[in-house]
Amino acid sequence: METTRQFDRSRRAFVATGIAAGSGALAGCLGGDSGSESGRDSYTVSMAPMGEIPFDAVPENAFVSFTQYADMAVALGHGDAVRTLFAPEMSGTTMNGFYERLEGVSFDWEGLKNPLEGGVTKEQLYSAESDVHFLDPSYVLTTQPEWDESDIEEIADTVGPWVGSYHSGVHSDPAETYADSYEYYTLWELFENVAAVFRERDRYEALAEVYDETRSQIESALPPERERPTVARVTLDADNGVFYAYHLNTPGFWQAETRPLGARDALADVAWSGDWGEISYETMLEADPDVILHLWGITSRYAIGDIRARLAADAAGSELTAVRNDRVFASGMRYQGPLMNLFQLEMTAKQLYPEQFGEWPGSEPGEPYPAIPTDERLFDRRRVATIVTDGVE
Template identity: 75%
Template sequence: MRSIRRLDQSRREFVATGIAAGSAAMAGCITGGDVGDSEDGSDSYTVTMAPMGEMEFDSVPEDAFVTFTQYADMAVALGHGDAVNTLFSPEMSGPTMNGFYDRLEGVSFDWEGLENPLSDTVTEEQLVSADNDVHFLDPSYLLTNQDNLDQSQIERIAETVGPWVGSYHSGVHTEPAKAYADSYEYYTLWELFEKIAAVFQERDRYEALAEIADGVHSEIEENLPPESERPTVARATYDWNNDAFYTYHLNTDGFWHADTRPLAARDAFADREWSGDWGNYSYETMLEVDPDVLIHLWGITSQYPIGDARTALEEHSVGSELQAVRNDRVVAGGMRYQGPIMNLFQLEMTAKQLYPEQFGEWPGFEPGESYPDIPADERLFDRDRVAEIITDGA
């Protein structure tokens, strides 16, 4: 019987002519990881993670095949940003990441020139040619979202090139591929980060950043208004070109919700379910739901900028009737593919937009600009301490 565990909450040119479905991608404890004490003096070590099992590393990876942005953000957070050789939608992801990092002295990410590994189908030939030390992609994603690599090829890549490391279905707790159904586990954002820290042998940095995250969550929890005073909120990517709202829940499990779940607002779509990773609704349905606040997911990025979303809604005959539009409460959401540093900023940003009386007013900003310079007494975390951990170690 199928059993899925749910856990508690350098640069090398990538030789490719495209590696799937970039547009579709848009719309535990460490059981290994310490440097080994083998008799021959080898620096090899193992990391155990579902669904891959035990992965052996001869040394800390210097070249990494990276797909979704959370893994690039994790690498930067651990002081290994230079290992990143590829990135999902780099022209969108890179500037968005650096918009946050601009507020962390000495932290930046060199994304220009990176290939998008999901602009076409991943092939075995391309991965062998690129010869990366590690592949930050859930092998289940390849079987559920692509059709070019079979199980034997996936295993061969792991054995002859470099391990696969990832947990795509932890995003919203969707079903994994049948090949991994009996071994799959769902990880929170910080549990996933713990595994990536084991890969890079950066336990101290992980623990220091996790301590900061604990402080942010505690401050949020202590200052939330009573539930009856919290707004109803719809979280959706508003696609004005196709007259559609791609919806997400606020408070359910999965690291895609890591910047909204701690804020415990009332989910306008709580009583609606969808079979895939997200729902797809019309203007009329959104008007029927009519939330107090509409969080426009990806609104901080250049692909779906918040200003364009507001204008399109204001000019639409039905969209303009939404109370969130009338009351100027269409707000910018972050990227769902968020790593730990992105999550800290996105939590702060969302807290201010939902609860300005408790956490201070959100000053707003335009995609492509740096994250706003929040007054020191209104910040949810210490920028200097985060920068110190990243640049100097814990």
């Protein structure tokens, strides 16, 4: 996609050397039109708000912010390029919880540092010497007050390019610098751009085909809208008696596992100005959803049994229909890449529509994604694992 902004780059090579085609599953076999020779050729990736992003070779050292980019790297066979990660223990164990069901796929997160802890600094980026920064420069400008546009350009020109689209999460407003050049991407469009960075078009297309088939299968089996449950997607802050709330069906890749399911958003009429809202028990009781999806519930940070107990112990919470009917479920991460999205889409479909897609067996903190019987799976694990580990011929 073209944008009105392009950076003039006269700098060192963005990355050191190309990746050999046979460097292993996570190191990445170059698929399709990439090949071992083209991996050493210069190329460009076009993406808003960065514009035309030149590369001299496929990145081997990636500064990764949010989990979706790590999941994308793994999906493309380049998981070992990831050198940093948001909340590494939570993110890494959650990713591997899903990958447990994909033979031969895993992610080595131990030892990775959280690049956002304490803020992003130029010194940090110079020290890391990353070939690519999977972080939206607009996010940096809107969250790091000491940064300005010249700093963004300096890092891109002298260290490595930026690749990211944070505001596509909920279609929030970008930094003023990018107001005229910003574009919003779906999860799978963002994945397509990351695939272009790693020159893994064939892997992207193969996984996108799995996703399209899975989504079509789900959408064709959904009950009529009037028969669908009302759903609240929230995270309980039990200590303060509030819920952090998210919508189900609004644009943005944070809703990538709920929007295709077309459930009725119990909080559709509740507005907030930020990326998420903060609501009370009283507001929840007024909405009284049939189902509560507890975002982040499948991660190691929460135990869904404790969440249910806390809700049941509260005077208002105990009156919620979802609590009384035992329909409070551990939901996934909003920072989801393509592999996570396939599992989270399957998981949520079962939680909302057990009659159509089979009962959700539940999950436990620290345990892998549950073993779903073969005839109740909504996508082919072996097919996905083969794409990731072996590439596409």
